[in-house]
Amino acid sequence: xxxxxxxxxxxxxxxxxxxxxxxxxxxxxxxxxxxxxxxxxxxxxxxxxxxxxxxxxxxxxxxxxxxxxxxxxxxxxxxxxxxxxxxxxxxxxxxxxxxxxxxxxxxxxxxxxxxxxxxxxxxxxxxxxxxxxxxxxxxxxxxxxxxxxxxxxxxxxxxxxxxxxxxxxxxxxxxxxxxxxxxxxxxxxxxxxxxxxxxxxxxxxxxxxxxxxxxxxxxxxxxxxx
Numbered sequence: 001x002x003x004x005x006x007x008x009x010x011x012x013x014x015x016x017x018x019x020x021x022x023x024x025x026x027x028x029x030x031x032x033x034x035x036x037x038x039x040x041x042x043x044x045x046x047x048x049x050x051x052x053x054x055x056x057x058x059x060x061x062x063x064x065x066x067x068x069x070x071x072x073x074x075x076x077x078x079x080x081x082x083x084x085x086x087x088x089x090x091x092x093x094x095x096x097x098x099x100x101x102x103x104x105x106x107x108x109x110x111x112x113x114x115x116x117x118x119x120x121x122x123x124x125x126x127x128x129x130x131x132x133x134x135x136x137x138x139x140x141x142x143x144x145x146x147x148x149x150x151x152x153x154x155x156x157x158x159x160x161x162x163x164x165x166x167x168x169x170x171x172x173x174x175x176x177x178x179x180x181x182x183x184x185x186x187x188x189x190x191x192x193x194x195x196x197x198x199x200x201x202x203x204x205x206x207x208x209x210x211x212x213x214x215x216x217x218x219x220x221x222x223x224x225x226x
Contacts, residue, residue, distance in 0.1 A: 006133055006145070007172070008097050017172075018097055019148040020133040021090050023125055026146055030121075032084030037066045071109040076102050081149075089149045104142040111138035158182040161216035163225050166203060175222055182219035185212070 006018040044062050048055035074082040080091040080100050092100045092108070115124030115136045124136035133145050158179065170178065185193050197204070197211040204214035 018093070018145065020135075021088075021146045021148050022134050023128040025088050025090060025148070026128070026134070027121075029082065029084035029088040029090050032087055033070070033082050034084075036083055037070060041066050068109065071112075072102070072105045075100050075105040075109075085146070090146050091149050092144055092146055095143045095145055100144055104144050107142035108138035108144050111136075111141055114138070158219050158223060159186070159216055160225070161213055161220050163221035163223075164214070164217035165221050166218045167205070168203070170222075178215065179219055179222060182216055 006020055008018065041063055045059045048059045048062070051058070071082060074085075075092045078086075080093055085091060092105070094100055094104060112124075115121055115127065115138055117123050121136075124138075127136045127140070128134045131140065135145055139145055159182070181196065185196075188196070193212055194208050197215055198207050200215060201207055201211060203218075204211045206214050
């Protein structure tokens with residue numbers, strides 16, 4: 001049930017920390033999506049029932065779409081988030097941290113049938129509890145995982161600066177320290193910002209305000225901004 005962290009190093013030398021979502025958070029997101037689809041389907045079926053046999057046929061198509069297509073559409077075209085996942089601050093991504101694409105999304109959603117056996121996601125729950133990153137069978141086969149979307153407060157946002165990669169690769173703890181400074185530096189006195197920035201002159205090759213701008217450029221690059 002516990003959430004875990006998966007650390008991935010990209011080809012560019014950037015370390016990503018993916019906070020895998022546990023079974024409890026995923027179950028809450030699923031319940032929200034189920035309730036939403038159930039309410040929408042009941043309303044549409046009630047309306048279509050007045051059309052007789054034609055309405056019944058359309059209603060079957062609606063139920064099919066609600067069960068099979070809803071997840072794929074949301075994951076591929078809504079940044080990996082169904083409504084339930086958005087409420088719970090979760091997102092589906094590929095195992096390497098990149099946005100989920102069509103084929104993996106289709107595979108993981110088709111395998112819900114297996115994960116749902118013998119009822120109420122029994123196999124899926126057991127698999128989530130046994131897997132180190134809380135993946136169900138559909139995630140393992142599709143090469144995906146569900147992660148927490150970490151929220152940054154207004155005071156924790158890194159100011160925009162043209163992204164620039166560091167001149168030398170940074171270890172994970174160095175990347176974290178750089179991002180922490182970029183996020184919180186605005187809360188410090190300007191003189192203190194420059195003092196701390198000057199300590200990193202070996203990395204930036206600059207002093208004073210020029211050094212601070214260089215640090216922000218590196219931080220923006222680490223965040224993947226373009």
